[in-house]
Amino acid sequence: MGAASPQPPAWLVLDAGSEPEPAGVWVAATAARTRGGLHEALAAALPLPDWFGRNWDALADVLADRLDAGPLTLVVRDAADLLADEPPAQLGTLLDVLGGVAAGGHHSLRVLLRDHPDRLPALRTRITAALGGRVGAPPADAD
Numbered sequence: 350m351g352a353a354s355p356q357p358p359a360w361l362v363l364d365a366g367s368e369p370e371p372a373g374v375w376v377a378a379t380a381a382r383t384r385g386g387l388h389e390a391l392a393a394a395l396p397l398p399d400w401f402g403r404n405w406d407a408l409a410d411v412l413a414d415r416l417d418a419g420p421l422t423l424v425v426r427d428a429a430d431l432l433a434d435e436p437p438a439q440l441g442t443l444l445d446v447l448g449g450v451a452a453g454g455h456h457s458l459r460v461l462l463r464d465h466p467d468r469l470p471a472l473r474t475r476i477t478a479a480l481g482g483r484v485g486a487p488p489a490d491a492d
Contacts, residue, residue, distance in 0.1 A: 360451035360458055361444070363428075363473060365466040373422030373461065378430040384439055387432060409446045416454030428462035429472045441479035 357363060364371075376394045381387035388403040397411045415421055425431055432440045451458040464472060 364463040373424040378427045382434040412450040420456040422459040424461045428464045429468040
C-alpha cells in the first residue's frame with residue numbers, strides 16, 4: 350500500500366477558482382509576498398486593531414479575538430504568491446498560527462487558498478514542505 354498524498358487540515362482549502370467567488374474576507378497574495386506585506390494586507394482587509402503588532406504572536410491574538418465575534422473565512426487570491434519572497438519556514442509559521450487559531454477559536458476559521466489550477470500543485474508542494482511533510486498527516490504515534 351502506497352503512502353497517501355498529504356492533505357491540508359480541514360480548515361485549509363486549496364481552490365482552483367472554478368466556483369463563484371466565495372463569501373469571506375479577501376486578501377491578495379500579490380501584496381503578501383513578504384511577512385510585512387502579509388501583515389499589512391491582513392490589517393487592511395479585516396481590519397485589525399491599531400495595536401496589532403505585525404508579528405506572528407500578535408496575529409494569533411487578533412485572529413483569536415476576531416473569532417470571538419463569529420466565524421471567519423479568509424480567501425487568499427493568487428495564493429501561490431503567499432509569502433513567496435520569504436524562506437519556506439515563514440509559510441510554515443503562518444500555517445501553524447492559523448491552525449492554532451482554528452483549533453482554539455470560539456467560532457470557525459476557514460482559509461481558502463485560491464489560484465489558477467496550474468499553480469495549485471506547486472502551492473500544495475510548498476505547503477507540505479513548509480510543514481515538514483506533516484500537512485494533514487496523522488500523529489507520529491498513530492497506527
